[in-house]
Amino acid sequence: MIELEDMRYFIEVAESGGFSRAAARLGVSKSIVSRRIARIEEHLGARLLNRTTRGVTASDAGLEFKARAERLLADYDEALDAVAVHGGEVVGRLRISAPLSFGIHHLAPVLAELAAAHPRLELDVSLSDRLVDLIGERLDAAIRIGKLEDSSHVARRIAPIRSLVVASPAYLARKGRPARPEDLATDHDCLIYTGSRSPEWVFTRGEATISVRPRGRLRSDSGETLVAWALAGLGIVQLPSFLIGDTVDTGALVPLLLDHPTPEFGMYVVRPPGPHTPGKVRALTEALLRHFGGTPAWDRCVRHVAETEAAARQAKKAEERG
Known part of the structure; x- marks a missing residue:
């Protein structure tokens, strides 16, 4: 039988367009990726990838296999997630993207706490200010700051951004x-x-x-x-x-x-469309709400400035009356 993990490796190669890039994303050696893909092709008796000096692309058979493998893996992950929820666990790999500066200064400690609380959760975090394609880059969620554009993605507002x-x-x-x-x-x-x-x-x-x-x-x-x-x-x-x-x-x-x-803008957790919110995305959202929901700590400077300005206006009015 073809192992589910082999399917994951194949999808990663097809998405990234190369064995080396897929290996880097998966955190394994290129030889391991090559062996797994060869094992799938040998089992099916079909070439799933077209290999050239410029990279690899999925063949017609590979595109068919990829579409069905993605559905199988999605159902499998959802089944694991449903069982884990009953045990209070968060499992699987959480792939997220976040803005660079926010990720370094504020998100990293939250993710450290999340990882410590859920030992079976894997984190794959990309920090970049570019607007990522959640579906194309196979991300589970993204942290976005600013004004959200209309899309089919599901968004949850976490905090105001001033x-x-x-x-x-x-x-x-x-x-x-x-x-x-x-x-x-x-x-x-x-x-x-x-x-x-x-x-x-x-x-x-x-x-x-x-x-x-x-x-x-x-x-x-x-x-x-x-x-x-x-x-x-x-x-x-x-x-x-x-x-x-x-x-x-x-x-x-x-x-x-x-x-x-x-x-004023907002900070949001955005995930791909679908009726089911994976437990790992739900855990991330809840952690962000605990840390940043309502009025975030970093906005104390905004409150201080507003209070100072209000006091100055009151003092000026009192001086004018006097």
Whole structure:
């Protein structure tokens, strides 16, 4: 009989387009992958993969086998998951993607706790700011931050995501504060995040929305790099509070344009469509809600800024009355 694990190896090779890439994803040697694929082809008496110097592709027979193998494995995984739920266990391999900076600073400790609580759970985590294809890359879930586009995927909102526009005291002493969002396009040096599809910074003024294309010579797709540049006094940056909360709390970075707040977005767990939520995805979602649900700890800087601004307004009114 063909083993279920052999099917998994075949699907990985067909999806990745090569034995080496599949082996790297599976965490085994290339020779093991080759032997398993050869065993399937010998058992079936058919060539499932077309091999060329440029890689491998599934043959017509391979495409038929892959479609049915995926259904069998999905049913098998769902059966294991249903049994494990009754025993309070989480089993299987959880393949997830998450934004790079968020993954390093906030997600990694949550996943460590999840792995410790469930010894039979395997984790395969990819950290990248690109928009991944859950189905094409065979992921169980993705952590997404921002505004979700319409899709057939199932999403669960975990927490609000708020941004602040900040600069260091040294920069402000040298260049002054922007009085309005439009100043960022003319009179200031901005540090620009290139991982976003939109080059504009968005603010609100009352019920109106203002879009500004900031001016700046320093650009990066790394949030940590932008934080370091801002701390060095090189410019003004707009970043989520989960990246700059501590620096705002200590005064190393100063919030700007508070009377023109930026829109609030969200953090979501997104999974492929289907009526059944795997236990491993459900466990991930519950862990994220425990840690970040409601008002996340990193938003203490936003609350502190709002309270400070409110106190300042009250003091000004009292002074005007006096």
